[in-house]
């Protein structure tokens with residue numbers, strides 16, 4: 001497993017506004033890293049630095065061990081990128097634009113292109129001006145997925161796609177991942193990240209607030225517990241490690257700090273449990289904590 | 294009917310609130326430009342000034358630029374007559390262009406940006422937006438007319454009467470309304486806002502050039518030109534108010550046509566059909582150069598056609614020149630004593646004007662690179678093996694190419710038409726015209742250099758290059774009429790270059806300006822290769 005992307009202590013300001021104050025993470029081969037955070041957190045800014053579109057003020061950003069600003073050309077030969085809002089030249093057709101991107105990238109696979117056009121159900125003969133948001137996005141995706149790269153960078157790639165197309169995209173990403181390529185995926189669709197990502201990096205106000213595998217992150221947080229008992233479930237409210245307690249008749253739902261799970265079970269067993277369900281936190285739960293906090 | 298325009302008044306008030314700064318600059322800018330030169334003209338008029346100016350402006354080159362005067366003898370040429378003669382056409386044209394740009398930016402452009410979709414989702418009529426925009430533009434032009442009239446009158450100069458002042462103002466105002474009408478129609482027909490802007494400006498330019506031809510050959514024909522209904526009102530002399538009635542009717546018809554067209558089209562669509570395109574790209578598209586050519590093709594072809602038309606229009610005047618010379622004893626003396634033929638003198642002036650216009654296209658091509666950057670069109674391309682060096686120099690190369698071809702077509706069509714119009718009496722051959730045209734090549738390169746500099750260091754200033762071009766144009770335009778101080782006229786780049794064939798070619802100047810221009814491009818490149826790309830922020 002080699003390191004493909006390595007970002008350390010990245011900083012960037014726009015005028016007085018500090019968009020990134022400390023961003024560090026890595027992406028390895030065969031790994032999908034989910035890059036998530038609230039609007040304006042600095043995800044796209046980080047990605048633009050990785051692509052050499054803008055320059056950082058401090059910190060290191062390397063891809064394939066090369067500097068993203070100075071050696072961008074070398075890097076670009078081996079990466080693919082899809083922005084969250086693909087804009088196209090209105091007077092060219094989708095097919096022409098895809099061909100152009102493949103050519104400018106080099107190393108495009110014509111057969112792959114044709115099969116992707118079919119899978120994404122794109123009409124390549126239409127002028128881009130007439131494409132809907134989702135169809136524009138497809139043009140960007142097809143162009144990026146038809147070339148053979150070692151690193152794929154996606155910034156909200158599925159915004160505007162319908163659920164069917166979204167799952168086509170996810171299948172394609174899984175294929176890429178299996179062939180050992182690295183993927184950086186920024187997205188607001190948490191189910192997508194949950195399905196695809198091995199590692200999650202959460203950024204907020206230009207800083208990394210959490211990073212690790214999903215399992216690791218889950219461990220640090222709370223599970224959602226639903227309990228039904230013969231005794232008075234209200235007693236559970238005062239147990240250590242119980243939060244957000246809600247009761248309805250003799251049924252209660254609360255979040256439980258994973259560290260205190262044992263204590264909670266002991267207490268509950270005194271009440272004559274009829275039902276005890278514990279759901280691991282979804283990425284959404286995890287995420288909400290950071291969004292709100 | 295009512296439903297279609299529902300709430301237009303709300304939008305109108307909103308526009309006034311949103312645009313008030315622009316409106317003030319607009320009215321002050323055009324208003325003062327139109328009205329405030331009265332004291333300067335009083336200076337010119339002193340002594341033999343009026344007489345001299347009358348003769349100067351009888352020159353066909355001058356008529357083709359500033360228009361005719363109804364005054365038939367130099368002794369009747371008053372201050373007012375001169376002011377209207379020299380200023381009205383130009384001010385009207387100016388008002389027209391600004392109004393056309395404003396109308397497109399408030400109608401078609403908002404549609405393309407998706408703003409009208411949001412507006413229309415409220416309880417607002419389908420055509421309320423266009424109606425509010427046109428009413429606003431008319432309102433501004435009415436204010437402008439009164440402002441000009443008031444300011445001109447306030448100087449209390451002899452022969453600048455109240456009636457003439459307000460007619461002058463009204464003529465400028467109506468020119469604006471005509472421009473707005475043309476733009477509103479184009480906004481419906483064309484498939485995009487930039488095509489609408491381009492075609493509206495193209496039509497205005499064409500009207501201007503056509504009238505140059507008819508003014509010299511037969512002024513009555515200029516009366517059929519919408520532009521004529523504004524600049525042929527002859528304030529301070531004939532005070533021909535009735536022409537404004539035609540202007541009013543024309544504006545009204547344009548607006549009615551535009552609303553009929555808008556009523557039956559879909560939002561975001563135009564009337565020109567969209568053809569089905571290619572499934573795969575042609576080989577010629579598959580490079581940065583191929584892409585840039587494709588993107589700029591529309592603009593390039595329309596401008597190049599405009600250059601040819603311009604050359605033909607000015608070229609056709611040459612046939613009338615000798616006849617013209619026969620009719621004026623003073624002119625005849627003037628030319629025979631200077632040793633320069635009237636054709637050569639005309640060529641020198643017109644060539645400078647034409648090559649000034651040719652510079653617009655290369656500037657547009659360089660600025661286009663930033664427009665694309667700003668609209669995030671290039672984001673996916675940055676992530677390929679395409680370098681900034683390629684993007685920058687391909688744009689510059691294309692701009693230089695467009696400049697070379699533009700000069701060839703403008704000078705060539707001028708020469709070709711002129712020679713055939715002059716017949717046997719021709720004193721110049723095509724090569725003379727081409728040499729006179731390429732003599733100005735350094736000025737075109739200089740504008741490309743300025744645009745490149747802006748692109749590299751402060752891309753938002755790219756538009757300012759047009760301003761400087763407009764400024765140099767005005768300096769050159771008035772340089773022939775007013776006696777500007779040397780240093781002042783030298784602020785326009787073209788003033789450094791000798792006017793061929795009247796003057797001799799100056800090798801050091803040619804080389805110096807070329808080298809400076811290339812240096813500007815190189816400095817621009819340094820900035821471009823270093824700066825952050827800007828994407829829609």
Ligand SMILES: Nc1ncnc2c1ncn2[C@@H]1O[C@H](COP(=O)(O)OP(=O)(O)OP(=O)(O)O)[C@@H](O)[C@H]1O
Pocket residue numbers: 014017019037038039040041042043044045046827828830
């Ligand atoms: N070129 C720029 N000039 C000024 N401010 C900028 C620029 N680019 C980004 N910003 C600001 O930097 C912050 C981070 O923006 P960024 O686009 O990276 O957010 P993001 O995490 O991608 O958000 P989203 O989820 O909405 O896409 C925002 O507050 C944005 O307004």
Ligand SMILES: [Mg+2]
Pocket residue numbers: 043044045084155
């Ligand atoms: Mg973003």
